[in-house]
Amino acid sequence: MSRRRDSTMLVVLSFVAAMALTVMPLPDGLTWFRPYWVGLTVIYWAIENPSVLNLGRAFAIGLLLDLLTGTMAGLHALSLVVIVYIVQQFRLRMRFFPLWQQALAVGAILLNDRVIYAWIQSLSGSGVSGSEILLAPPVAVLVWPWMFLLLDRLRQRYRPR
Amino acid sequence: MVESGHNSDTTSGGSPSGALRLALYAALAVALMVTDHHSRYLREVRGHLTALTYPLLKLVQWPGASGRWLSAQLADRSERDRRVRELEERWLVSQSRINRVAALEAENQRLRQLLGSSPRLGDRVLVAELLDVDLDPFTHRMVVDRGSNDGVFAGQPVADARGIMGQIELTSAISANAVLISDPNHAIPVSINRTGMRTIAYGTGQIDRLELRDVAASADIEPGDLVVTSGLGNRFPTGFPVGTVTSIENQPGAPFRTVSITPLAELDRARQVLLVWPGTEPPEDEEPEQIADGALTP
Numbered sequence: 144m145s146r147r148r149d150s151t152m153l154v155v156l157s158f159v160a161a162m163a164l165t166v167m168p169l170p171d172g173l174t175w176f177r178p179y180w181v182g183l184t185v186i187y188w189a190i191e192n193p194s195v196l197n198l199g200r201a202f203a204i205g206l207l208l209d210l211l212t213g214t215m216a217g218l219h220a221l222s223l224v225v226i227v228y229i230v231q232q233f234r235l236r237m238r239f240f241p242l243w244q245q246a247l248a249v250g251a252i253l254l255n256d257r258v259i260y261a262w263i264q265s266l267s268g269s270g271v272s273g274s275e276i277l278l279a280p281p282v283a284v285l286v287w288p289w290m291f292l293l294l295d296r297l298r299q300r301y302r303p304r
Numbered sequence: 305m306v307e308s309g310h311n312s313d314t315t316s317g318g319s320p321s322g323a324l325r326l327a328l329y330a331a332l333a334v335a336l337m338v339t340d341h342h343s344r345y346l347r348e349v350r351g352h353l354t355a356l357t358y359p360l361l362k363l364v365q366w367p368g369a370s371g372r373w374l375s376a377q378l379a380d381r382s383e384r385d386r387r388v389r390e391l392e393e394r395w396l397v398s399q400s401r402i403n404r405v406a407a408l409e410a411e412n413q414r415l416r417q418l419l420g421s422s423p424r425l426g427d428r429v430l431v432a433e434l435l436d437v438d439l440d441p442f443t444h445r446m447v448v449d450r451g452s453n454d455g456v457f458a459g460q461p462v463a464d465a466r467g468i469m470g471q472i473e474l475t476s477a478i479s480a481n482a483v484l485i486s487d488p489n490h491a492i493p494v495s496i497n498r499t500g501m502r503t504i505a506y507g508t509g510q511i512d513r514l515e516l517r518d519v520a521a522s523a524d525i526e527p528g529d530l531v532v533t534s535g536l537g538n539r540f541p542t543g544f545p546v547g548t549v550t551s552i553e554n555q556p557g558a559p560f561r562t563v564s565i566t567p568l569a570e571l572d573r574a575r576q577v578l579l580v581w582p583g584t585e586p587p588e589d590e591e592p593e594q595i596a597d598g599a600l601t602p
Contacts, residue, residue, distance in 0.1 A: 162360055171572060174438055175441055202329050211361070212439045213445045214440045214443070215336075216340040217335070218337055220332075220333045225330070268488060
């Protein structure tokens with residue numbers, strides 16, 4: 144029973160860590176390279192344990208992220224719901240991809256997400272010239288294998304039996 | 305191929321209910337965004353809820369804050385003494401300048417009395433600390449550690465020692481989010497100090513550049529001109545420095561030209577900011593007003 148609680152704790156802690164990394168100050172030139180940490184975490188749980196992450200929870204996490212980063216309410220909620228939906232569609236295939244192929248798929252999902260995100264931002268009047276939004280997904284591809292292995296190791300340790 | 309066969313668990317997609325729920329949540333998100341963009345009410349709710357995430361923002365401060373604390377502990381004593389001396393000197397210089405300004409202000413008040421115009425009120429300020437966090441890179445926002453408990457309100461001007469930085473957008477009880485003047489959605493009414501010409505400075509999304517877009521091609525404006533707040537719109541106090549004119553783009557035949565301004569406030573480096581309550585402090589020299597009152601009442 145306590146192991147089940149531990150595994151819930153792991154899910155919560157992974158999201159808290161992802162959100163902390165999201166607002167952690169970076170040197171000025173690097174902010175556009177910051178991977179979409181919460182997006183990566185959402186993808187991980189949607190692939191590995193869909194019972195902890197349905198669309199409703201992704202929506203709630205997105206709203207929390209909107210509060211944290213001061214964006215319009217609903218912006219990150221939409222982004223995460225779309226990500227989880229896409230992962231749900233391809234979940235069984237993505238689970239058995241080799242890690243590098245999985246990383247590329249994750250990169251493609253996040254790239255799609257950034258394009259939608261930037262489009263909505265530009266609708267609301269924030270003019271970003273464009274090419275900056277392409278910088279984060281490649282970094283996320285490099286981060287994904289390490290994050291996957293770390294979370295997998297932790298999850299194995301706290302797996303409920 | 306594989307997943308179409310195994311739709312026993314509802315969470316794996318492909319089922320029409322999955323797409324339906326996606327559409328539902330997406331519609332809800334879009335409705336929220338539109339409401340938030342257009343109404344003040346949801347923004348207020350969002351401000352209150354922001355307090356929920358404040359502990360996390362505080363937590364993120366920890367590495368930077370402890371690093372600064374450590375370097376302060378390790379700093380050389382003589383270095384600290386030198387810094388104190390330097391600050392004392394600077395304080396002396398600004399103090400003497402303030403004394404002169406106070407005399408001018410009193411004179412200005414008297415002249416306004418003579419002209420019969422309403423006396424200009426002073427501004428109350430509160431020093432607030434900026435949190436060292438990166439919010440969304442698409443927008444220029446910052447978080448200050450004072451909230452509605454300290455009387456901070458939405459629309460309140462924020463400045464540093466050099467000039468206007470922006471205005472408060474959301475407040476929770478303990479913190480507030482501010483928009484910088486460089487945000488592409490922000491505009492501030494200004495006037496050119498040298499000529500008194502009034503116009504509007506728009507944010508560009510670049511931290512070191514604002515733009516004047518409505519300057520007539522024939523207007524008198526030069527690089528180096530100081531741009532100050534005009535006080536129109538009753539949001540920003542009058543006469544706060546905003547920036548200096550750096551370049552003027554002249555297109556032959558165009559009725560307007562684009563003027564670039566470099567903000568004077570350290571938008572990306574400031575650690576402490578001033579929250580300003582425009583026109584809340586009574587003028588320092590009250591005497592002339594009382595005399596005028598006495599003369600008016602029979």
